[in-house]
Amino acid sequence: MNIFERIQKLDRRWIYIVVALAIILPLAIPFNSDDVTSPPTENLYQFIDAMAGRQDRAVLMSFYHDASTMPELFPMEVAIIRHCFERNIKVFMLTWFPQGAPIIDYAINTVKEEYPNIKSGVDYCNFGYIPAALALPTILGMGDNIATAVKTDAEGRKVENLEIIKGVTNYSEMNLVVEFSGSSAGGTWLFYARPKFGLNIAVGVTAVMAADEYPYLQSGQMIGMLAGLKGAAEYEKLVDVFAAYREPGDPTEAPRMENGNRKALGRSFSSDILREESIKELINITTQTTASFSPTEYQEFIAKYPDKTAIFDNLKLEKDGKIEIDVTKISDAEAEELGHTAHADLKRMTHNIIYKFKVARIGMNAQSVAHIMIIVFIILGNIGYFIQKARQAKQQ
C-alpha cells in the first residue's frame, strides 16, 4: 500500500484524535484574536442599543432550546442580557420548552452576579415556561396587552403589578423579540406577530441553521441574526467595545432623569470606533491586570473618590508618561479600604474580561484551529484521491 492509498484509508480514530487536540488546546491556552463583526450582528446590536435607558422600550428574549445547543446559544444569551444590563434596557424572557426554564435562570444568574443593582421585576422579568400549545395565543395576545397575555411571571407575581411593565403595554413598546433556537422556530413570530403587529424579529441560531435564515434577513423581515458561536463572539466584542466601555471619569451607576428614563452609560455603536487600533486593548481575552491612564484620565478617575486619593496614589506607578495601577498588587487591607465600588471601578479600567463574558471568543479560537484543520484534511484527502486516480489511469 503506497502513501496515497494510506491517506485514503486513514483510520478515522486518528482524525478524531487530531480534532480533539485542535479543540482542547486553544480552549486550554487562550490567545488574543479579533472576530470581524458581520452586518446581521451589528444590526441587532444597534437595534437593541437604540433602547438604551428608555422606560418605554423593551426586548423580549425567547429561549426555544434545550441544553444540547447551549455551547452555541448560551454565550449569545449572556451577551445580550449583559448588553441590556449595561445600558439600562428592559428585558423580558420566556420559553416554550420545559428544558428552557432552567436555562433562563442560569443565564440571568450568570450575568446578574456582576450587576448587584439589577433587580428582578424592575430591570428584567422572567415569564418562565409557557407551554408550546399556548404559544400562538400568547404571541398574539401580547400584541394587545402583555400583562393580560402573560398574567404571572416565573416567580408567581402578577405581571401588571411589576415596576418593569410601567410604560410597556404591547409590541408598540416591547418591539423586538430575539428567538434563540437550534431550528427555524423564529418563523412562528415571523408568520403571526410581524404581519399583524409589525413586531421586529431577530434570531440567534446554531451555525448549521444560519443559512436558512438569510431569505428573511435579505427581505428585511428579520432585523438581525446571531449565527452560531461566531455571532456570539461578535456580540461579546460589541458589548465590550461599546456597552461596557467607561471613560475613567464616568459615574459607576447611571442617574435617573426627570422623565423616568435612565442615563445610559457606555457609548453608542460606531463603525469608525470598530476600525480604530485602540479597541484592541478592550477585546483582549488574555488576563489583563494593569489599569493604564493618561495623567488627565487619572485625575478624572480619582476625582470620583476624593477620600481614596491617598490609596490610589500609593498604588500608582508612572511609566512612559502613563499612570499604571496593577490590581494584583492591591492587598486585602487596601481593597477593603477602597471599598467594593471603587475597587470594582478600578478593575473595570484594566479592561480584563471575565471568563463568562468571553466564552464565545475562546471557543472561536478553538473553532479557528478546527476549521483550518478540517480544510487541511479536505485538501489532503483530495490530493490523495487525484494522485491515486492518476496512477490507476496510467496502469490501465
Add this chain to the structure above:
Amino acid sequence: MKKTIPLIIVIVGGIIFLLWVFVPHKIMADDFYYEFFTPWARAMAPFAALLGVMSLSMMHTAKIKRRAPKWQYSYFFFAGFIITTLAGFIGGTQKGGIFMWMFENMAMPMSATMFSLLAFYMASAAYKAFRARSVEATVLLLAAIIVMLAQVPMGVKISKHLPTISQWILDVPNLASKRGIMLGVGLGSVATTLKIMLGIERSYLGGGE
C-alpha cells in the same frame, strides 16, 4: 362514522382558522379567538402534558414487563423522571437547589457532549467523502472552504477580503437556492392543506385509503 366525524372536525376547524386569519372581524378576532379558543387551549395544555407523562410511563412499564430489548434503560427513565420531579418540587428550580445543580452538572454537559460529537463526524466525513469529483462538487468544495475560513479570526488574517466573499456566497447563491426550496415547500404545504381540508387526503385518519 369512525372516519366521518374526525373528517368533519378537521374540515370545520380548518375553515374556522382560515377565516380567522383572513377575516379581521370582531366575531373572529375577539369572540372566537380570545373568548373561546384561548381559554380552551389553556385548559387543554396541562392535560396534554399529563397525557405525555402517562404515555411515556406506560410505554416504559410495558417494556420492563415484556423484557423488551434494552429494557434495563427504562429504569433510568423512571429514576431520572422521579428524582428530577422531586428535586424541583421539594427544593425549587432556582440556583442553589438540587434541581439546578443537576441541570448544570448533568443535563447540560451530557446534552452538550452529544451535540459536540457532530464535530468529529463532520471532520471524518469531510476527509473521507468531500471529493472534487465533478464541477459542481468543486464549486461546493471551494465555497465551503471560503465560508469556513471567513468564519474564523485566523482565516480573516489570511485575507481581509474573505468575509466579503463569504457574505456574498451566503447572500446570493445560498439565498437563491434557499428561497427556491422555501417556495417549493410553501406551495406544497398549501396544496396538502387544501387536500386535507377538502377531504381528498385522508391518510392521516389511518387505514389504507
